[in-house]
Amino acid sequence: MAAIGCGREAIHRAYFANLQGLDVGTVSAVAQSWFAAETASGAYYHAPTVDRLRRHQQRGDHIAILSGSFPALVLPMARDLGVEDVQCTQPEMIHGRYTGGFEGAPLIGPAKGAAARRAALRAGLDPGNCAAYADHLSDLPMLEAVGKAYVVGGGTALRALARARGWRLLDGPPEQPTPHQQAGMAMAPRLAV
Structure with a gap:
């Protein structure tokens, strides 16, 4: 869907409809x-990003994972990384089954920016003194909501915008195979601090 120009929210709606x-x-x-x-396998995490996370944790920084993915995929990673503040897209459930819809809006775009501000304020922090790490243009509202923005990998448009705004560019993980190259690959959650 992304290859033919569908927006991130349309892609999310289609993804969650599969549930x-x-x-x-x-x-x-x-x-x-799966996790x-x-x-x-030893290849799940992007080591430089985890190293940054660990440095934040050693300093006692409040860490929040904000993800467009959903709890079943995000919570095992958060537990493994020792992160308690987790906000993600909440799929709608009725009688123990997914409906294919959301409870509220998916945590992408403006909703992720609002979530970043809420996470900071709940922790007693000024969002302007916080940092965010992101890899997709749809994360722009989150990056704009904080004082320090880091782009990890990311597409050409996001990296160009980051350069123009003086944001720090970090290398991303190696490109993942597309679903056509490897059938059955799950949508992996992204780490945002």
């Missing part, structure tokens, strides 16, 4: 198994 009718507990169990297998 319709699935049992929440089963999806959570599958996600935990365990991915981390066991």
Whole structure:
């Protein structure tokens, strides 16, 4: 969908529609198994990003993961990394099954910027004294909501904007294969601090 120009919210809606009718507990169990297998491979995390996270943790900084993904995929990573403040897209559930919709708006675009400000304020921090790490143009409102913006990898447009605004550019992880190259790849959550 991205390749033909669909916006991030349309892509999210289509992605979450695929959950319709699935049992929440089963999806959570599958996600935990997937995460365990991915981390066991040793290639799940982008080491330079985790190193930055660890430095923030050592300084006692408040860390929040803000993700457009959903709890089944984000929470195992957050637990593994020792991050308690997690905000992500909340899929709608009825009677223990996903409906394919959302509770509220997906946590992308302006909603992610608002979430960054809320996370800072709840922690008693001035958002202007906070940092955010992002890899997609849809994360722009989050990057604009804080005082220090870091682009990790990211597309050409986001990197150009970062250069124009004087934001720090960090190398991203190696490109992941497309679904056409590797069938069955799950949408992985992104780390935002």
